[in-house]
Amino acid sequence: QVQLQESGPGLVKPSETLSLTCTVSGGSISSYYWSWIRQSPGRGLEWLGYMYYSGSTNYNPSLKSRVIISVDTSKNQFSLHLRSVTAADTAVYYCAREGVPNEYFDYWGQGTLVTVSS
Amino acid sequence: DIQMTQSPSSLSASVGDRVTITCRASQSISSYLNWYQQKPGKAPKVLIYAASSLQSGVPSRFSGSGSGTVFTLTIRSLQPEDFATYYCQHSYNTPYTFGRGTKLEIK
Numbered sequence: 001q002v003q004l005q006e007s008g009p010g011l012v013k014p015s016e017t018l019s020l021t022c023t024v025s026g027g028s029i030s031s032y033y034w035s036w037i038r039q040s041p042g043r044g045l046e047w048l049g050y051m052y053y054s055g056s057t058n059y060n061p062s063l064k065s066r067v068i069i070s071v072d073t074s075k076n077q078f079s080l081h082l083r084s085v086t087a088a089d090t091a092v093y094y095c096a097r098e099g100v101p102n103e104y105f106d107y108w109g110q111g112t113l114v115t116v117s118s
Numbered sequence: 119d120i121q122m123t124q125s126p127s128s129l130s131a132s133v134g135d136r137v138t139i140t141c142r143a144s145q146s147i148s149s150y151l152n153w154y155q156q157k158p159g160k161a162p163k164v165l166i167y168a169a170s171s172l173q174s175g176v177p178s179r180f181s182g183s184g185s186g187t188v189f190t191l192t193i194r195s196l197q198p199e200d201f202a203t204y205y206c207q208h209s210y211n212t213p214y215t216f217g218r219g220t221k222l223e224i225k
Binding site: 045046109 | 164214
């Protein structure tokens with residue numbers, strides 16, 4: 001059974017970088033697309049971007065150049081880095097798997113709350 | 119970006135009822151439409167993908183239909199565990215976007 005688990009700081013200061021890691025267990029990170037999705041009362045569910053295990057990426061233009069998703073296949077992990085955060089980036093962050101692009105998210109992490117505050 | 123509009127935003131129903139939730143896309147998305155169920159404190163769980171395909175393990179009382187810009191999720195004979203929030207999501211192109219959700223409450 002594939003499982004995803006997010007980890008990282010729950011509190012980030014404004015203007016700093018939010019960094020989260022998703023560890024995949026019960027299956028290989030290879031041959032799938034790995035996304036970050038966040039949820040907040042104000043924005044609802046928002047797809048941030050995905051990475052293929054080979055390293056190719058596709059980001060939501062709304063985040064402009066603030067987001068980077070990277071993968072470490074040796075650890076079966078992928079990571080989210082969101083620069084220059086503001087209070088509007090406060091949300092529950094989920095990692096999720098998509099079999100192929102333009103499909104659906106079949107596995108999700110449990111989510112982790114990140115609060116942006118000084 | 120493609121906008122996804124769900125209706126209603128909330129719905130009260132009783133165990134045993136049949137309910138229908140509608141999702142409209144701002145442009146044609148063919149059948150690239152997925153439905154998720156979310157319970158408080160949990161991640162969304164896919165119920166229906168490609169507009170009408172039932173995800174493995176999901177009870178057959180859930181069904182989806184539609185193509186182009188209008189889609190529906192129908193729950194036949196509501197069970198107590200079905201009271202949750204439901205979201206549609208398009209996967210036609212990126213950025214993927216979600217509807218704002220329909221909260222299904224017990225009457």
